[in-house]
Amino acid sequence: MYLSDNKVNYIIHHLKHHLEAEDFPQDAIEVLKRPDDLPDDSKNRIVFILSEEEIPNPVFLNFRGHKIPVLFSNAIPDEKIFHIDDRGNVIFHHDLLSSAFYLLSGLQETETTEKDRFGRFPYDLSIQKKLNCVHLPLVNYYFEMIIDGVEAHARLQDKEIRRKRLFDNFGLFLSHDVDRVAFYHPFHVLYKIKQIMGLAPVNYSKIKAAGLFFRGVFYNLNPFRGQDPWWNFDWMMNLEKRLGIRSTFFFLRQEDRFDNSLYKYHYKKIKALITKISKEGFEAGLHGTMRSATDAKNLLQQKSEFSRVTGIEPVGIRQHYLRFSHPLTFKNQQAAGLKYDTSLAFAEHDGYRNGYCWPFRPFDFENDKMMQIWEIPLVMMEVSVLNYRKAGFSGLQEAVAHYITEAEKFGGIFSLLWHNCRLSDIEIPGVTEFYEHLLKEIMQHNPEPVRGIDVYRKIEADRYEFN
Ligand SMILES: [Zn+2]
Known part of the structure; x- marks a missing residue:
């Protein structure tokens, strides 16, 4: 055709x-x-x-x-x-x-x-x-x-053309989906029983799951307990500040089902975290719930709740679980007034779902026309490499080096998602050291670190008349 x-x-x-x-x-x-x-x-x-x-x-x-x-x-x-x-x-x-x-x-x-x-x-x-x-x-x-x-x-014709790049070298778009904030939340501790019984998936041995279960019970009983390993936002932000990075955090609210988060935007701790994140120059965006991928009303509700509670108008979104229905999800996001989405990678494999390392506009097949919202393609989610592909830290490092080469070639973006709940050494031994080393290594390639909102502003400033 x-x-x-x-x-x-x-x-x-x-x-x-x-x-x-x-x-x-x-x-x-x-x-x-x-x-x-x-x-x-x-x-x-x-x-x-x-x-x-x-x-x-x-x-x-x-x-x-x-x-x-x-x-x-x-x-x-x-x-x-x-x-x-x-x-x-x-x-x-x-x-x-x-x-x-x-x-x-x-x-x-x-x-x-x-x-x-x-x-x-x-x-x-x-x-x-x-x-x-x-x-x-x-x-x-x-x-x-x-x-x-x-x-x-x-x-x-004896003329020359001038090629353009989005970035002099390449753009580093680091982001974090805030799915889970309390490793020792009773829900997660009890979930270990399901894992031990083989009723829920687990990425380590059942003996380790049992160890973590008891650790969780003691933590909850201990009146002098320390900071929860998933409440690691200060550590994350300090590391990035030291390296000159500013990232985007996407926040997921609790909804009727357990497959979203266990917190709400108005919780004192969460509200304070979101305020702090944006005060310190990081970006806070929406992490759309499972339902919101196909439910326009639900998405709009989430967005207004987020702005009402935090006083921050979210510009960007990533859908939880990268759940996406093409192009319906885009339409809903656009209707809710969001300016960019950054959900498009394959969950099971890192790389280029739409074959492009630049931001792009989606296409509306029903009306045969281009849409207004921007997609900033996600290139790598740590879970895709570590859990789905089981490539380990060394495989992840190799893949990152490759994507940086591609991004440099085209002056495009290397976009990396790392969950705060995947930065606990208790669950994934050695991960904090690896992650810190990885970010340092990426920065040695001289990227321009950008938040989603920066990419959006950059491409909008450069845009051709939208029609
Ligand atoms: Zn998520």
């Missing part, structure tokens, strides 16, 4: 951010359905030929040191990216526009109704898994291929 004009324009809109505005050759662009649709007298055009295919039919091209799968490839079947004919037309061989659209818009997620037990699009069904390419921001590679063609076109 050929891309509609709106879909083509959606991709062009994003492509434009990668070039200085005056250098984008809008008038030279020709989008055709067949190679012979190009009139015989055309000169100096930039020609894209759309694919008719409904499903990806990839070809692998060698580009910038990688084998890059181009999803829609049947225009001119060879391994070149473009050629220049004798009338100075730059003709792209493969359908880079449809390939970019397929990934960026999340089209693949609308093609199935199958979800995992948390209502999420499963990594197992993705084209990234099939082609083993989740670790590459393919859309950024496609845009580079196109810009190479645009550059060749400019050179024929």
Whole structure:
């Protein structure tokens, strides 16, 4: 099926951010359905030929040191990216526009109704898994291929183009979902019994679970007990301040079911924490409850409650469990007045769910148009690597180094989610030391540390007229 004009324009809109505005050759662009649709007298055009295919039919091209799968490839079947004919037309061989659209818009997620037990699009069904390419921001590679063609076109006219980066080096967007704040909360202590009995999943031995259960009982009985290991916000903020990082914390309220948090925004301790976080230059955002992913009214309620209680208007959101229904969740977030979401990664695997390491606008398939809200793609959640992939600390470190290389290549973002409740040495021995070391290592690559709100402001300041 050929891309509609709106879909083509959606991709062009994003492509434009990668070039200085005056250098984008809008008038030279020709989008055709067949190679012979190009009139015989055309000169100096930039020609894209759309694919008719409904499903990806990839070809692998060698580009910038990688084998890059181009999803829609049947225009001119060879391994070149473009050629220049004798009338100075730059003709792209493969359908880079449809390939970019397929990934960026999340089209693949609308093609199935199958979800995992948390209502999420499963990594197992993705084209990234099939082609083993989740670790590459393919859309950024496609845009580079196109810009190479645009550059060749400019050179024929003795002109130069200036490429643009979002960050000089790359952006580090560190964030924390505040799911659980009390390791020794009776609910969590009693939950250990379920784990010991094999009725709930556990990431360590049952003997250790039993040890933690008794530890929890004693903690609750001890009138001189110390700080709870999950109330570690001062430690987290101090570490980041020392390293020059400012992160975003997303807060989840308690709701009718146990799969959200066990706190409410108006609890004295929570309210004080949120105030402190934002006073010290960190960002406080919404962590949408399980229900809010598909319930617009529920989301709106959460947002107004958060602003009423804390006096802070949240700008960004991440959905709890990365629970997301594409594009309904975006619509609800936009309707609630939120400016950015940062939920889009696969839960089961780190990498690029939409193939892009820059912020992007979602696509509304029902109305065939671009939406206003921004997505700041999440690249890595620590649980995906440690629990789902079981890659360990060394695997996580390797993966981080790889994503930094990709982000540096494109002046994009490396976005890392680390839960405060995954920073307790009692449960995960050695984790605080590892985490501290990891952040130091990342900072040695000279990123620009940004909060979600900073990314939003940056991309808005740079934006092209929204239409
Ligand atoms: Zn969560």
